[in-house]
Amino acid sequence: MEFLIVIGVIVLLVVIVGIYLWSTYNSLVTLNVRVDEAWSDITVQLKRRADLLPNLIEAVKGYAAHEKGVFEAVTKARAETLNAQGPVDAAAAENHMQSALKSIFAVAEAYPQLQASQNFLQLQGELVDTEDKIQASRRFYNGGVRELNTKIKVFPNTLFVRNLGFTERDFFEVADAASIAEPPRVQF
Numbered sequence: 001m002e003f004l005i006v007i008g009v010i011v012l013l014v015v016i017v018g019i020y021l022w023s024t025y026n027s028l029v030t031l032n033v034r035v036d037e038a039w040s041d042i043t044v045q046l047k048r049r050a051d052l053l054p055n056l057i058e059a060v061k062g063y064a065a066h067e068k069g070v071f072e073a074v075t076k077a078r079a080e081t082l083n084a085q086g087p088v089d090a091a092a093a094e095n096h097m098q099s100a101l102k103s104i105f106a107v108a109e110a111y112p113q114l115q116a117s118q119n120f121l122q123l124q125g126e127l128v129d130t131e132d133k134i135q136a137s138r139r140f141y142n143g144g145v146r147e148l149n150t151k152i153k154v155f156p157n158t159l160f161v162r163n164l165g166f167t168e169r170d171f172f173e174v175a176d177a178a179s180i181a182e183p184p185r186v187q188f
Contacts, residue, residue, distance in 0.1 A: 021160075024151075024157055024161070025164060027151065028148070028151060028152070028157075028161060028164070028166050031144065031147055031148040031151060032148060032166065034144045034147075034148075035141065035144040035145055035148055035169055038137065038140045038141035038143075038144045038145075039087070039141055039172075041137040041140065041141070042090070042134065042137040042138060042141055042172060043090075044137075045130055045133045045134040045137050046081050046082075046084070046090065046094075046134065047081075047082065048130050048133075049081070049097075049127065049130045049131070049134065050078045050081050050082050052123060052126055052127055052130065053074055053075075053078045054078075055119075055123055056074075056104065056120075056123045056124075056127065057071050057074055057075070057104070059114070059117060059119050059120045059123055060104055060107060060108055060111075060114060060120070062114075063108075063111040063113060063114040064107050064108075064110070064111055064114070067107045070100075070103045070104055070107050071104075073096075073099070073100045073103060074100040074101070074103070074104050076096070076100075077093065077096040077097040077099070077100040077101075078097070080092070080093035080096055080097070081093040081094070081097055086170060087141075087169070087170040087171060087172040087173075088170050090172060091172055091173055091174045094174045095174050098174075101127075105124075108120065138172050141172055142171050142172060142173075145169045145170070145171050145172075146171075148166075148168070148169060149168045149169065152166055152167070152168055153168070
């Protein structure tokens with residue numbers, strides 16, 4: 001009789017551990033997919049902004065053709081954004097992009113006719129909308145990464161989840177958080 005009780009306890013422990021492992025694995029897969037989806041949203045918005053920039057540059061170029069350095073900086077920042085291979089690269093590119101956008105809007109402030117241009121105003125509006133979407137996507141992504149990284153680091157998950165192929169993900173953070181706290185808004 002004691003032998004059956006010991007076997008029953010062992011079977012019960014194996015079932016409990018199995019359910020725990022199954023549940024943990026499935027939740028990690030779910031979190032991993034959610035983080036991938038959130039990163040996809042960010043890359044879509046970064047690409048959308050990058051696609052708007054050539055039109056913005058052309059609109060400003062028509063009025064300030066001699067500001068070649070500003071246009072080159074925006075073009076370089078755009079290329080960095082499009083070539084970013086993950087959150088760390090994208091964050092570095094984001095710092096350059098914010099600086100380049102400030103420069104191009106500073107140039108635009110010197111040209112009243114440009115400021116009144118319907119095309120420029122529309123591009124500015126689309127850019128602000130895109131910046132808002134990037135902000136929202138970044139918050140969603142970082143929330144997912146925080147949840148996934150926490151699940152990986154807590155005990156007893158830390159003992160086995162790395163062996164299942166789960167690793168911590170990078171946050172999408174920029175060095176100058178104040179520069180992206182609000183989307184670029186230029187008042188004319």
